Amino acid sequence: MSAGTKTRDRILATALALFNAEGEAQVSTVDIAAVLGISPGNLYYHFKGKEAIIEALFASFETELKQVLSAPIKRALSIEDHWIFVYIVFEEINDFRFFYEAAGSILERCPSLRPRFARLLTLKETTARAILTRLENEGLIGFAKGEKDRLAERLAAHLTFWIAFRRLTSKSGSQADAIHDGVYATLIQIAPYLTAGRAAYTELLAETFAQRSIAP
Amino acid sequence: MTRKTSPRTPDMARKIWLAGIGAYGRAFSEAHESLSRVGEGSSKIFEELVAKGEQIEQTVEQAVETTGRAVAARVAPSGASFDDRIRRMRERLGLVEHDAPTRSELSAIEARLTRIEGKLDALLATRGADKQGAAKKSAASKPATKKTTPAKKRALSARR
Numbered sequence: 001m002s003a004g005t006k007t008r009d010r011i012l013a014t015a016l017a018l019f020n021a022e023g024e025a026q027v028s029t030v031d032i033a034a035v036l037g038i039s040p041g042n043l044y045y046h047f048k049g050k051e052a053i054i055e056a057l058f059a060s061f062e063t064e065l066k067q068v069l070s071a072p073i074k075r076a077l078s079i080e081d082h083w084i085f086v087y088i089v090f091e092e093i094n095d096f097r098f099f100y101e102a103a104g105s106i107l108e109r110c111p112s113l114r115p116r117f118a119r120l121l122t123l124k125e126t127t128a129r130a131i132l133t134r135l136e137n138e139g140l141i142g143f144a145k146g147e148k149d150r151l152a153e154r155l156a157a158h159l160t161f162w163i164a165f166r167r168l169t170s171k172s173g174s175q176a177d178a179i180h181d182g183v184y185a186t187l188i189q190i191a192p193y194l195t196a197g198r199a200a201y202t203e204l205l206a207e208t209f210a211q212r213s214i215a216p
Numbered sequence: 217m218t219r220k221t222s223p224r225t226p227d228m229a230r231k232i233w234l235a236g237i238g239a240y241g242r243a244f245s246e247a248h249e250s251l252s253r254v255g256e257g258s259s260k261i262f263e264e265l266v267a268k269g270e271q272i273e274q275t276v277e278q279a280v281e282t283t284g285r286a287v288a289a290r291v292a293p294s295g296a297s298f299d300d301r302i303r304r305m306r307e308r309l310g311l312v313e314h315d316a317p318t319r320s321e322l323s324a325i326e327a328r329l330t331r332i333e334g335k336l337d338a339l340l341a342t343r344g345a346d347k348q349g350a351a352k353k354s355a356a357s358k359p360a361t362k363k364t365t366p367a368k369k370r371a372l373s374a375r376r
Contacts, residue, residue: 068309071308071310079233080235080239082233084301085309139225187237197230204234207241208238209241
């Protein structure tokens with residue numbers, strides 16, 4: 001790896017950390033250069049402005065999330081692995097939360113990302129539908145006509161906006177807690193469609209996720 | 217995989233599903249509790265994690281009926297921490313990890329190093345046997361091999 005690529009990677013890592021911590025709007029390229037201890041000119045050599053940095057960050061997020069979301073479409077997961085899967089999707093989104101929190105404003109400045117982000121959201125829906133079909137085939141859940149597609153759509157929306165919603169509504173709590181709550185809120189959405197044992201399922205979820213409040 | 221195509225009753229599927237969620241909840245809160253006690257020394261925490269892993273397995277086994285026993289072993293294998301499970305899943309999804317290596321990865325590396333050291337020692341030993349005349353000299357210049365003199369050994373262990 002040349003020194004050039006190294007600096008480029010460091011700029012991206014620092015920008016991501018700053019955007020997530022302070023909010024993208026609060027951070028300028030001069031701030032990023034200052035934190036890195038490089039000159040703004042050096043940063044400009046690698047990225048011609050903040051939008052170029054955001055686009056590069058988006059590209060790597062896009063690659064990773066596509067890979068994660070495609071997994072249950074290509075091959076069914078083991079039943080007991082679904083919660084880990086949901087957890088990992090939330091982790092990915094949490095790592096890129098600055099974008100989700102300011103998507104409207106960022107997409108206005110980076111119009112080329114708009115169709116790519118839209119494709120990611122559609123992929124989320126396709127993944128949710130694949131998982132629901134899998135659980136349906138196992139006899140765990142059942143749907144009336146049209147219900148599955150609507151639920152897949154709601155799950156995609158939930159995956160997209162949960163972290164931002166949680167940050168807007170709650171001041172305390174770690175990021176791990178926010179992800180944990182997101183997994184709970186995902187699993188509970190399936191409860192009304194269970195073919196049997198709905199009370200036991202809801203009870204287990206409440207019990208499982210209440211434990212978090214004991215831990216610091 | 218055969219277990220995906222094999223017929224499974226909805227009841228069995230439900231048990232696996234519930235056991236998975238139960239194991240997740242426990243593993244998650246255990247991971248958080250032990251995180252808050254990191255100051256106590258890592259070996260102690262490791263022992264606790266292993267013990268808790270076994271506990272989790274027992275609780276899950278109690279929760280599901282006899283048919284679920286095999287399931288529980290798969291869902292919460294003893295000693296598998298929350299982070300380990302997440303990491304393994306990430307690997308299965310083809311994600312590259314940039315974080316610090318896990319304990320199991322470290323011990324795998326350690327085992328590999330030990331094997332390499334063994335091979336190296338063996339190699340050096342055969343070389344020494346080939347050139348018996350030069351054996352003394354090479355032993356003196358390689359303090360880390362088996363041929364370390366007793367005096368040097370004492371000095372090395374005193375330094376530790």
